Amino acid sequence: MGRKEDNIKKATEVMSVLPQIRNLCIAAHIDHGKTTLSDNLIAGAGMMSSDLAGAARVLDFDEQESARGITINAASASMVHAVDGTDYLINLIDTPGHVDFGGDVTRAMRAVDGCFILACAVEGPMPQTETVVRQALKEKVKPVLFINKVDRLINELQVTPEDMMNRFQETITKVNKLIKQFAPDEFKKDWQVSVLDGTVAFGSAYHNWGITIPYMKKSGVTMTDIFQYCNEEKQKELAQAAPVHEVLLDMAVTKLPSPVQAQPYRIPNIWTGDLESGIGKAMMACDPDAELAMMITKIWMDPHAGEVAVGRIYSGAISQGESVFAIGAAKPERVQQVSMMVGGDRITVPKVVAGNIAAITGIRSAAAGVTLSRDKDFTPFEAIRHYSDPVVTVAVEPKSMKDLPKFIDALRSLAKSDASLQVTTNQETGEALLAGMGELHLEITVYRIEEEQNIKVSVSPPIVVYREGVQGSNRGQAFEGKSPNRHNRFFFEIESLPSEVVDALRNGDLGDGPVRSSDAKETGNKFGELGMDKDLMRKIYAINGTNVLVNDTKGIQGLHETRELIIEAFNEVCKKGPIADEPVQGMFVRLTDAKLHEDAIHRGPAQTIPAVRNGIKGAMMRARTVLLEPMQKAFVSVPNDWLGQVTREVTNRRGIIEDMPSEGDVTTVVGVLPIAETFGFSNDIRAASQGRAVWNTENLGFEMLPPQLFDKVVGEIRTRKGLKPEPNPESYYSD
Known part of the structure; x- marks a missing residue:
């Protein structure tokens, strides 16, 4: 050797x-x-x-x-x-x-x-x-x-x-x-x-x-x-x-x-910061003595060292024991080991300098695409991807139970190396739910588990994740939810939140979870800045994702004792709406009145939670609940000879073509289509263009499902979940 x-x-x-x-x-x-x-x-x-x-x-x-x-x-x-x-x-x-x-x-x-x-x-x-x-x-x-x-x-x-x-x-x-x-x-x-x-x-x-x-x-x-x-x-x-x-x-x-020859023309192409700044010039020169600028390209699991982040250093050097920021993380982290990948071995070295590929351990916030620097405000190489909702789910489990521990490890490292994948596992059965950005994303994830980790798995057909929301409002017609013992009543009015508020909630600007009384004033003011009634929003109880619950009652005795139970019931509805047990988004819930039994023993969890849950669901039905389907924007670049076939593929799938810019003899078809219609899209596009089309997609959030498809889709979702095909009417929740 x-x-x-x-x-x-x-x-x-x-x-x-x-x-x-x-x-x-x-x-x-x-x-x-x-x-x-x-x-x-x-x-x-x-x-x-x-x-x-x-x-x-x-x-x-x-x-x-x-x-x-x-x-x-x-x-x-x-x-x-x-x-x-x-x-x-x-x-x-x-x-x-x-x-x-x-x-x-x-x-x-x-x-x-x-x-x-x-x-x-x-x-x-x-x-x-x-x-x-x-x-x-x-x-x-x-x-x-x-x-x-x-x-x-x-x-x-x-x-x-x-x-x-x-x-x-x-x-x-x-x-x-x-x-x-x-x-x-x-x-x-x-x-x-x-x-x-x-x-x-x-x-x-x-x-x-x-x-x-x-x-x-x-x-x-x-x-x-x-x-x-x-x-x-x-x-x-x-x-x-x-x-x-x-x-x-x-x-x-x-x-x-060499890096010295390549970086002068490559840096302007991959970095959006100021090229005349000190760090800009250092990267163009591939200067090993300047500030650190490194981009992580891959995360992989080492059986001994755990997560190893591998990336290219464009300027400066990275040394063992120093602290660096993964841009986007709140605090610096310590580099435990720096190594080079020589052949298949990780060889530990004191430091690796610009122009090289380094493997490092210890940076828990590192993920593929993340920039490392000693300066917290460094312009990253790639915009940090904000959390976007996975929209397609498949159930995956190993064919052989002996692969289970290996399978769970593989999932953990996949979730780390791919920020757009959500993994939930059932530890007992080994079944995992993979939620991803689309069919193709999940196909490739499964391909990786099988090919890279050598674990044979069985996969369910893909399932689209819909959302429920309210389109109207039942303002002035509060819905009454009664407790099973009939001694407690809660009255709710519901409407949809303005889109700018929903965006702020999605970006995490307004927080999430129950809002403490001491923070309610400040949170209310933030909602006020977005055009909502500041005084009303100061009575906020809780935020769940993009849904908000406010206590708009006056002087109800004993209500504060049931506060936690009310929030718990609200959270349950946010997770499973009344139409198809799908997650709810963009809903503004106001508790307008309540009548409570004076004896606390008669307003415990078994009474309060069903009353509030039914009250909110009934109010949603009264305000008119709609189903929202996930949409995807597809960019398909294709030689002009195959353009007709590609546009036909998009329009046949309820797609709307927004733009068709062309460059030379290649045209990019920009279309918006429902994710439910994209299954099999990759194969059909390949066939339609004889493999010459290149495409990528980005998720566009949710849009209302066309009314003519409502009954069919709701029926399919409910049947799949073992529920009766028709949703319960409003009257069901008032009993």
Whole structure:
């Protein structure tokens, strides 16, 4: 193992020589050989056993999980590669194989300066390859091309050398067309890839060989030799004459930029702060002695160290034991360990400097996309995502109970690395409810549990989460809720809250939960600033999400003793409304009067809670309750040839097209559609555009369900929950 230790020592030395660092990723469609190639690069650089790398993949369930684990779990792997006697540190970041996950791929691209585009020699660039390339170019990441699986062209398709060169040329032309289309203007010409220039390599990641024109000159291996080796099934000898790791790492060092070269044109693209400020200039210069600016790109769970945050440092350095802010968190946190990912190992180092990828532990608030700095008010790299309501739920459980502990850990780390996922588990049955931003989001989450954690799971069909709200008001017609013993009565009036108040509640500006009497005045004043009656709002009892409860009674004896019970009943209704047991939003509840039994024993929980619950639900029915459905805005970028099919897909799903800006020969369809209609959307859009559409979605909150669908949807939800199909009428709650 001497070579590995030697490399670890070299890696820690080269780390501070910025021109000798390369940060890169492999951009490929799933199944195009990304994992095999990553393994072989790492093995070739002496970071793991080369026997495991290519061959072990034949058995996908092999015992060498630890060897393969590098590309499954590790967020990055660093290796040392010498070119002409100079050592270079190459940080390879794992990009998600699933393209549709905009945020993840973009974050991985943010951390790197160059990428290997992997294209299959047999299939050519797949439309999905196109998507990743587009994303890389958008982030100003310089590409080079590796045409993989060349052995299959020669052995399976029996092509002639001329044929082969024509196929290569086709692939290269396609990739260059993409670069011309999507690269920033200043690089459209310079970033074109070509065989002569040495920015195109071909080979077989699986059989461990590769070649470029510069390497042919260096090694004397020619195209004729390659044909001969493949035809005679001597790919092992070929792998010794032209090892893939050497060819590609040479290409990375000579053709891809160092952080010092890349940051001047990349920082303006990824950071919105003032570029003329001290920190702006420091990041442009990749200055290791300046203030710290780091972005977390991935969180993963280490069985020994717990949560490890991996990210790129753009300026300054991060040291063990210092305190830093995860921007958005209230207080600084202490960095327990700083390490580099060398091969599959985390090697602890005292500090890591700008231009590198560091792995740190101890920052509990870190999550993918979060910025770390010593300055609390630092402009983050990515706007902090405010909490948005997950709108689709699936139930997931492991197929085998022995996987349960592993499954629960996997869920915990997923929730951490993906802020838009909500996880609730039933510890006894192991069933978990995953609530996410849409069907695709949940599909990918399940894919991760199965592929990355190797846990087979069963999944329920997706369920949309609706909301209930009130559209009218029963002001002046208070609804009376009676207790079971008929001795206590509560009168409620309900209306909807103004939208600006709902937004303020959603952003957490007005607090949440019961409001103490001592805080009621201040809270009331805040509502007053938003245009509500300040004096009325000073009588506030509680806030639940975007719902508010106010005590608008005068001089009722004993009411303060039932205050907690009234709030408890209000919370129950907020969780499950009268129409379909769905959560309630945007509701303003006023308790206008109450008649209580003078003896406290007759107004305990068993009397007060049902009376208040029925009073609020009945008032909601009287004020006219509506069902709100979650909406999604979809941005679908598609070549103009497929535009008609894509717009048809959107409009067929009750979608409204808001805008269709076009750029060159690509048009972006901006549409708003109900999430209930988006199931299967990803597959249909792929089919309609032959895989060429790139899309992402953002949730738009809730809108009223069209009246003609009300009975049908309510009936379906209630039946699914085991309730009778029709909601209870208002009279049900007055008994």
